[in-house]
Amino acid sequence: MDELTSTFVTESRDMLAEMEAGLLRLEQAPDDGDNLNGIFRAAHTIKGGSGVIECHFIENFTHQVENLLDLLRNGRIPVTGELATLLLSCCDQLGALLDTLASGQAEPLAEVLSRGDELTAALRRCVPPDEATEEGGVPAERPPEVRSCGGGVVSTDGWHISVRFGENVLRGGMDPLSFLRYLGTLGEILSLETISDAIPPAEQMDPESCYLGFEIRLQTRASKAEIEHVFEFVRDDCSLRILPPRSKVQDYIQLINELPEDTMRLGEMLLRCGALTPAELDAGLAAQQPPALPAAEGEFDDAQALPAPPIGEVLVEQQVVHREVVEAAASRQAAVSEKKAIESRMVRVQADKLDQLIDLVGELVIAGASANLLAQKSGQVELVESTSVLSRLVENIRDAALQLRMVQIGETFNRFNRVVRDASRELGKDIALVVTGAETELDKSVVEKLGDPLMHLVRNAIDHGIEPAAVRLAxxxxxxxxxxxxxxxxxxxxxxxxxxxxxxxxxERIRHKAIEKGLIDESMPLGDDELINLIFEAGFSTAEKVTNISGRGVGMDVVRRNIQALRGTITVSTRDGEGSTFTIRLPLTLAIIDGFLTSVDKSSYVIPLDSVVECIELGAERLDRNYLNLRGEVLPFVNLRELFEIDGEPPSRRSVVVVQYAGSKVGIVIDKLHGEFQTVIKPLGALFRHLRGIGGSTILGSGDVALILDVPALVDIASRRERSVCLTTSAVR
Amino acid sequence: MSKTVFLVDDSATILLSISGILTKAGFAVEKAASAEEALKKFGASVRADLLITDLNMPGMNGIELIREVRKLPAYKFMPILFLTTESQQSRKMEAKAAGASGWIVKPATADELLNTIKLVIK
Structure with missing residues (x-):
């Protein structure tokens, strides 16, 4: 996919999201003109872009959508729920078409095409018949105007152009010379006379105004329309007369009479630029008959050569009347929410580039720390001072760089408007989605992985949470x-x-279900929280019937696993009959963690601080079994020295860091505790990725590498070990 | 020295395609995705020989942009073209009144685009 196409696809996806959001708002506020305009603009941008990249299947379809939106926008057809549904389906269709384009296929799949045809037909049905005819129709052309006639034909050929520029031409950014230059590209300028009669005395002259006019003879094969086109931009601001080759003398005389300058002077001009011969001029002026306007049609063939003003201009003239309306609309548009303007100030950056930057910043933090260390060692006060300033700046850079990866969660939230709308329609429930805190920011990579769990929770809320209307009223x-x-x-x-x-x-139902599924024992005493959180166990679902909306009981445990993979937690609180709230707690970023630095022999290990529960000292107890007695509780542990096969004698005093994961506690036996520190996670290289128990690495201020422990894996290892030891020992017995 | 064309459009597709045509034709191209951004750049260091702007943009629209740019002394006489479609005839008048020099009808071929530009700058 070339760059232009990929830009188009990305942009159109954004526009589509905007359209969808707008359409969803439409039902609540059918009269919101700004909203309608926004929807229209989004469709319009997609259409414009598809025209540029010549993707006709998108262009044609969007054109149909745009037509309907235009009618809606102008209030010619009312907003209805069905219409919104139809337009939303059109959004889906556009999404499918974009997918087609993105995947590089030349044509959409047959099924997409047939759905498109259905939608197009549906769109057409929404257009009232009288609008449909108007839409395609072209305003009636005015009959060509016949200007003048009579007299003999002028002997010289070539076009004659008289142009008097309006005063505002310069202020409009146009240089009169540029027209002459451009005329020169159409053919050959045979002669040119500058008319400077309109220049006022110096003290009255406004240097920003244009007072010039030109009489031009042009030899060209271009048509009159093409010549007129040259002056199109100043048409309203200048007086332009074009006489075709072999015009009649009378036409010239009429021209002279119409122009503001003195007749004789102008006659001279025309002579000088070779438009007329002296004899022709004399004859013409002598006749001095007032020009007959307009003359009877069909008198001479040239009349057909004078084209009607372009239809466009007729339209403009007709619409000038409505200028106030247009202006009012324009100023209203200016008031379009600030937020959109903010969005258009965004810069798109590839995520890789950001990751690279953050990686570099990580290096910078490390290098800064080691510079600091060396400065401290050297004992030079000035050096220490300057490095400390430096490291403060580095910290600021680190924060700013991490901030770059932060995105507002609103975009993710907004996706659910559609989900709630569709799902509630399907289930026949009336449900409103209330979004708050949409501007809260979190790491982009977290946001991406949050979509699915949130989707599950929202669907669950709609399906199992909200009761049918009758029950609610009761x-x-x-x-x-x-x-x-x-x-x-x-x-x-x-x-x-x-x-x-x-x-x-x-x-009650949870307890009942859990017993039925064998998750708990009937006699098992459970706290309130423990009981409720059973819904996160695998294979748990209390819904009496399985519907399309929520899953088949694989939901909640998957949700919890997803959240935990993001180093987050999920809890639920609920009041019978009043509703429930799922609370997800996530770290702000995945790139930097608060760590707890420990060491075994000479190697350093970092344990993510949020999983650390406590630290205890390990005396000279025997460690033949892999568990400890922690205040009467069984605490399985892993001995890092053993696990990572580190040689050497363990020191007599060691520590155990108690970590917690998914409800189970495990001890990690290490040699020495060093305390908290913030660290940048560097992923392990491909070679080490399969290692169990290590999640990443980081570099300490001293330049040494520290390994970041993967707590869930360690917990797993510890409990497996203990289990297998248990089994073998009981087998031996 | 090559002429600088300043391009303002909220559609990235249009920005990319027009700037591609212009760059190939030997123009230097400056881009802005919104009227606000364009004004900021005009206020700062950017010099341009021609401004091409879309009319229909979120936030400040093209007509207001033209009006504002015309207020800047350095750009009082700079040619300004706006992008329009056949259906927006009425807005042409409004844009002209705001100080635009001319317009380009979308979608324009490379030749149409360059011819129109040739009409307003050397």
Missing amino acids: RGKSKKGRVGLNAYHDSGSIVIEVSDDGSGLSR
Whole structure:
């Protein structure tokens, strides 16, 4: 795909999203003109772009959509729910067409084409018959105007052009000379006379005004329309008369009479530029008959050569009347929300480039730290001072660079408008989506991976959460259900809430189900939270019937796994009959973590701080079994020295870092604790990617490499080991 | 020295295609995706021999941009072309009144585009 096409595809996807958002707003506010204009503009931009890249299947389809939108925009057809649905399907179709283009196929698949035909037919049906005829029709052409006649034919050939520029030509950015230059490209300028009669006395002259006129003789094979086209941009601001070759003397005389300059002087001019011979001029002026205007048609063939003014201009003239309307519309448009202007100030950057920048900034942080260290060692006060300034700047750069990857979550949230609309229609429920905190920012890579879990939660809320209208009314709630999406920052992490005001989770049913599925024992005492969070266990679904909207009971555990993969957590709180709220807590970025630095022998290891529960000291206890007694609790552990096969004698005093993951605690035995520090995660090279227990690496200020431990993997290793040891020992016995 | 054309359009596709044609024809091209951005650049270091702007843009529209640019002393006499479609005849008048020199009807072929530009600058 060439660059132009890929730009078009990206841009059109954005436009499509805008269109869709606009269409969804349309139902709530059918009279919002700005919104309609925005939708129209989006479609218009797609059409314009598809014309440029000559992708006709998109252009043709968008053209149909645009027609309908134009009628809507002008209030000629009313906004209805069906129409919005139809237009939304058109958006989907456009998306499919864009996919076709992006995948490099020349033609859309047959099924896409046939859907397109159906939609086109549906679009046509929405256009009232009287509009349909008007749409394609061309305004009636005015009969050609016949200017003058009589007298003999002038002997010289070549066109004669009289032009008097209006005063504002210069102010409009036009240089009169540029017209002459351009005329020269059409043919040969035989002669040219400059008319400077209009120049006022010096003290009255405005140097910014143009007072010039020209009499030009032009030899060209161009048509009159082409010559007129040269002056098209100044047509309203100048007086232009064009006489075709072999015009009659009378035409020239009429020209002389019409022009403001003195007749005799002008006659001389025409003589001088060779338009007329002296005899012709004399004869003509002698006749001095007032020009007959307009003359009877058909008197001479040249009349046909004078074309009617372009249709465009007729239109303009007709519409000049409406200028106030146009201006009012323009100023309204100016008030279009600030946000759009902000969007157009955006710069698109490839994510790779950003990643590279962040990587470099990471290096910079490391290099800065080591420079700092050396400066400290050298003991030179000035050096220490300057490096500390430097490292402060580096920190600022790091923050700014990370900020670059931050995107607002609003875009992700807005996708759900459509989901809620479609799903609620399908289920026959009336549901509103309330979005708050859309401007909250988080890392782009997190946002991307958040879409699916959020989709699941929202669909669950619609399907299982919100009750049917009858039930809602019986429970004394409003008929319209509410699904809320909220996001906010909370001490270094971002919190996203998906809430509904539906029936809430029934503890009884969860307990019942969990027992049925064998997840818990009947006698098992469970706290409230523990009970509710059972819904995140694999194979748990309380819905009595499986629908299209929510899944088949594979949902919640997948959601939790997705969130945990982002180093986040998910919890749920619910009140029976009043609704439930799912709270997702995520780190702001994946590139930098708060780590806990530890070491075994000479190697350093970083444990993500958010998984650390506590640190305890390990005495000289025997470590023949892989578990410890932590205040009466069984704590399985991994000995890093053993796991990573580090040689040498362990020191007599060691520490255990207790980490927690997905509800289970595990101890990690290390030699020494060094404390907290913020670190930039560098992914492992391809060679080391399969290593279990190591999630990445980082470089310390001293230049040493530290490995970042993969806590979930370590927890897994520890519990597996303990289990297998358990099995073998019991088998031996 | 090559002439600089300043191009303003909210559509990245149009920006890319027109700037491609112009660059090939030997013009230097400056781009802005919105009227606001264009004005900022005009206020700063950018020099242009010709401004080509779209009329229908979110935020400040092309007509306002033309009006504002004309207020800048350095650009009082700079040629300004606007991009328009057949259906926007009424806006031509408005844009002309705001100080535009002429227009280019979209979609334009490379020849149409270059001919029109030739008409307004050397």
